[in-house]
Amino acid sequence: MQKIAMLGSGFIGRFYADSIHGQRSRDRVVAIYARSEANAKKFAEDYQCPIWSTNIEEVIAHPDVTMVCVALPNNLHETAVMLCVKHKKAVVSTKPLGRNAEEALRMMQAVEEAGVFGGYLEDLCYTPKFLKALDSVKNGALGRILWAKSREAHPGPHSNWFWDKEQAGGGCILDLGCHCVEISRNFIGKDIRPVEVMCWAATQVKPIEAEDHAIALVKYENGAIGQFEVSWTFRGGMDLRDEVMGTEGTIWINNFLRTGFEMYSSGKGADYVAEKAESNSGWLFPVGDEVNDLGYNHMFTDMFDAVETGREPLETFYDGYVVNAVLDAAYKSAETKQWEPVALPVWRGQEGVTQGITLVEYDENHYLIKEEITHDGRHKIILKEKQSGAIIERDL
Numbered sequence: 001m002q003k004i005a006m007l008g009s010g011f012i013g014r015f016y017a018d019s020i021h022g023q024r025s026r027d028r029v030v031a032i033y034a035r036s037e038a039n040a041k042k043f044a045e046d047y048q049c050p051i052w053s054t055n056i057e058e059v060i061a062h063p064d065v066t067m068v069c070v071a072l073p074n075n076l077h078e079t080a081v082m083l084c085v086k087h088k089k090a091v092v093s094t095k096p097l098g099r100n101a102e103e104a105l106r107m108m109q110a111v112e113e114a115g116v117f118g119g120y121l122e123d124l125c126y127t128p129k130f131l132k133a134l135d136s137v138k139n140g141a142l143g144r145i146l147w148a149k150s151r152e153a154h155p156g157p158h159s160n161w162f163w164d165k166e167q168a169g170g171g172c173i174l175d176l177g178c179h180c181v182e183i184s185r186n187f188i189g190k191d192i193r194p195v196e197v198m199c200w201a202a203t204q205v206k207p208i209e210a211e212d213h214a215i216a217l218v219k220y221e222n223g224a225i226g227q228f229e230v231s232w233t234f235r236g237g238m239d240l241r242d243e244v245m246g247t248e249g250t251i252w253i254n255n256f257l258r259t260g261f262e263m264y265s266s267g268k269g270a271d272y273v274a275e276k277a278e279s280n281s282g283w284l285f286p287v288g289d290e291v292n293d294l295g296y297n298h299m300f301t302d303m304f305d306a307v308e309t310g311r312e313p314l315e316t317f318y319d320g321y322v323v324n325a326v327l328d329a330a331y332k333s334a335e336t337k338q339w340e341p342v343a344l345p346v347w348r349g350q351e352g353v354t355q356g357i358t359l360v361e362y363d364e365n366h367y368l369i370k371e372e373i374t375h376d377g378r379h380k381i382i383l384k385e386k387q388s389g390a391i392i393e394r395d396l
């Protein structure tokens with residue numbers, strides 16, 4: 001059983017607590033740190049936490065606390081993690097791990113040197129759909145992965161600090177791109193090095209210094225391409241979609257806006273529909289169990305099992321650091337308009353992977369390019385002659 005101290009009583013702190021307490025769960029949020037006494041007391045009352053305080057260190061150090069959950073604005077993650085290290089407390093942190101790779105690397109090294117458990121709360125790599133898709137990819141159902149695209153777009157975050165570049169560390173690239181990069185990285189292979197990034201970013205709508213819209217390509221050492229599309233200016237709800245393309249197959253996942261649950265309401269007696277839904281009348285797209293569909297349940301189960309059995313969780317501080325490094329390169333590329341290298345002073349994956357091309361042998365003299373039955377009833381085959389390199393066509 002884990003006894004958790006929640007740092008932060010805001011949006012994600014409450015989502016996490018809902019997930020942790022879940023359905024007859026034995027793990028409990030026992031302590032809450034919030035800036036204001038009123039917020040700490042309200043959270044403590046809502047989640048029956050015996051310990052509450054406006055002093056962060058007091059909450060982390062409390063002897064009843066077995067694990068700390070960082071649910072604070074991005075600029076406070078490092079301070080919170082360092083206090084956990086000081087008090088040798090297992091820590092799980094929300095995304096992004098740092099505002100940049102430098103912060104993330106310091107956090108990773110600090111927990112590792114102290115021998116403290118560090119889990120990265122990347123919930124979208126734990127949704128039931130994602131876990132099933134990843135299994136299929138790992139079992140080879142899609143062949144060699146060539147392209148993994150992830151999109152997160154919504155009308156913008158819910159608190160002031162997100163919109164402040166200093167506190168948040170960036171705009172939608174950091175806030176949403178962190179999910180997308182880790183999703184693509186999982187599908188392409190976490191041991192494959194992300195080498196360079198090309199990114200377009202702009203502030204198209206909001207009166208802010210950071211970007212509110214961006215698209216990027218992340219090139220991996222084996223030739224695979226990761227792609228992210230992020231926006232704080234998208235209208236119509238929260239669009240969370242992934243696409244994976246391999247030599248033998250394809251996966252499309254829609255996590256949120258089209259889950260197969262559609263509802264019409266005149267708006268009379270309207271209520272909450274789903275995170276970032278922009279309407280509660282007309283045709284609506286509710287989500288059955290957000291805490292589960294967004295991956296929080298599977299994520300905490302993995303974290304708690306990992307800490308209790310002494311193994312690594314699926315998402316670690318190292319993963320958070322790699323994500324930050326990819327996003328740092330994206331920011332640089334958005335400025336220089338060039339492919340920018342991903343700086344990874346610590347890299348634990350494969351080295352020197354070459355780009356694999358799978359040639360399909362047709363016969364002794366030919367490679368197969370394509371076979372197709374056309375609308376006029378022909379069964380065509382397109383081949384490459386090994387010796388001459390000529391591309392030829394035959395009817396079967």
Ligand SMILES: NC(=O)c1ccc[n+]([C@@H]2O[C@H](COP(=O)([O-])OP(=O)(O)OC[C@H]3O[C@@H](n4cnc5c(N)ncnc54)[C@H](O)[C@@H]3O)[C@@H](O)[C@H]2O)c1
Binds near residue numbers: 008039
């Ligand atoms: N899907 C996800 O994984 C997900 C979703 C939303 C947010 N997040 C992350 O969670 C973290 C918190 O975001 P949120 O949405 O809960 O924000 P929020 O604004 O709803 O809540 C933040 C909490 O931190 C407190 N806080 C703000 N400034 C503070 C300060 N200077 N000192 C101490 N406490 C302060 C607030 O009072 C509040 O309790 C961010 O890092 C964000 O990126 C993750």
